[in-house]
Amino acid sequence: MSNKIVTFGEVIMRLSPPGNRTMKQSHEMEFFFGGTELNVASSLATMGCDVKHISSVSDDFVGESAVSFIKSFGIDTTFINKNEHPLGLYFLEVGSSVRASRIAYNRLNGSFANIKSGQINWKKALEGCKYFHWTGISPGISQSAYESLKEGLQTARELGIEVTSDPAYRSNLWKYGKNGNEVLKELVSYSTIFIGGVNEINEVLGTQFSSDKEGFMEACKELKQQISSIYKVFDKIRIGVTASSQQTQGRALIEENYFETELLEVNPVVDRIGTGDAFAAGLIYGLINFNDEKALKFANAACAIKHTIPGDINYCSAEDILEVMNGDSGGRIKR
Secondary structure (H helix, E strand, O other), X not given: OOXXXXXXXXXEEEEEOXXXXXXXXXXXXXXXXXXXXXXXXXXXXXXXXXXXXXXXXXXXXXXXHHHHHHHOOOOEOOOEEEEOOOOEEEEEEOOEOOEOOEEEEEOOOOOOOOOOOOOOOHHHHOOOEEEEEEEOHHHHHOHHHHHHHHHHHHXXXXXXXXXXXXXXXXXXXXXXXXXXXXXXXXXXXXXXXXXXXXXXXXXXXXXXXXXXXXXXXXXXXXXXXXXXXXXXXXXXXXXXXXXXXXXEEEEEEEOOEEEEOOOEEEOXXXXXXXXXXXXXXXXXXXXXXXXXXXXXXXXXXXXXXXXXXXXXXXXXXXXXXXXXXXXXXXXXXXX
């Protein structure tokens, strides 16, 4: 059976002053290609998975560079289209200690926002697919991005594909007249695996469950009752001590069984961007290769180790992540 994974989402460029500088004090910028779903795809490809990414990029040298970057991971780019709109951008100041990081986006009129509904042959794009992954970022960017994703999810359901949904709600998106919470609930109804916690469930269902263990379990049960296609829920907990010190933990409800991982501490944090995407990629890899409980542990280790990697993408191999999962977090030099 094929284990191919398909992701759909924006390819975006990140611009950051070097180190922990602010924009005001810097005269140069580093750039990274990323995007929530692309981060998942790239991490999975780094771990040796067969991955295809679907998107739309600018028809210029920037878009060409982005596609070359994606191909460097061995990701199938057959269904990355091009149009005349510029690639989306975001600017990041990386915080430290008590100073928080700051982000400003320039994406709502970019190439992905102008992807055309109906232009993707989803049956062909999803051929041989085992998992289709989407997040709440994509449908928030534009009407046509929402319509394209919905077409893909409908096709995935027809083909019996496992659909992992990370329905993160971003209030700075959703500028085109749709109610984000209603749209996310609709799209989650095409999904089978929910990657999110109480906050995401409350946003999708309009509920007010608490974030403790009991609240999480009740929220999961309500989610499964209202959206019967969901049969597994995996949650990432991140505890921020400061911008430079984080703790991560995973928890899940599978049928009636609750389990959680141990806390992993990361100090100092190098880069928080993409840590949730690393969790999602680790989870998908784990679901393909391990049982549910080990998959959650692997996902939490992937999330933790990404905090040590600059840029948007987790470049660590499955072996690197397994070492952290198995308790080798001392950071000794490998010779």
